[in-house]
Amino acid sequence: MLFKAFVAFSLVLAPTSAVSLIQYLGPDCTGTKRICANIRPNLCCQCNWDGYINPFVSGRCQGCTSTDSQNLWRSEGKGFCESLAFTRNGGDCQGEQHRKLFGHSWLQNRKMSASEDAQCTGTVAPDLITRDDVTFFRIGEGVPLEDEMALEEWLTREVTVEEMPEHLLKYRTGFNATEAAD
Secondary structure, X not given: OHHHHHHHHHHXXXXXXXXXXXXXXXXXXXEEEXXXXXXXXXXXXXXXXXXXXXXXXXXXXXXXXXXXXEEEEEOOOOOOOOEEEEEEEOOOOEEOOXXXXXXXXXXOOOOOOOHHHHOOOEEEOOOEEEOOOOOEEEOOOOOOHHHHHHHHHHHHOOOOHHHOOHHHHOOEEOOOHHHHHO
């Protein structure tokens, strides 16, 4: 019994090894969301897949703790995580309505840091898109660019799932953002 209690206590204290970074197309973390699910520290969740670039304006980190640093990035023409726009400890929403953001990353067990400390070691593209946190669609690997663009367009127009073209429904997937970041 003592061993089980120790294991449970150790799991509570264990550092987070992956989180879900959520990019919002609307201000104040509203609107259609693109998600890099279960992303490791120091990876940039970029706003590009297969050459299609659509900046976002706000983001939050599902699973970041108060000691983790969440970073939102601007681009200066060379890459997605080049110029630090915002940094904050924890997973709360950050961003501005009129600022285009191109990347999102997190650092484990770091206080808000200077740009040079926050540099990414690689990039990944979002793998999920949703509007309502109930119905999720796969994007990225294995999904043609035309279908990804159509999914984002349909979700931005706030149509119901029943109104979506049949060929896009095959990308619907089960996903729980709360479970994914735990």
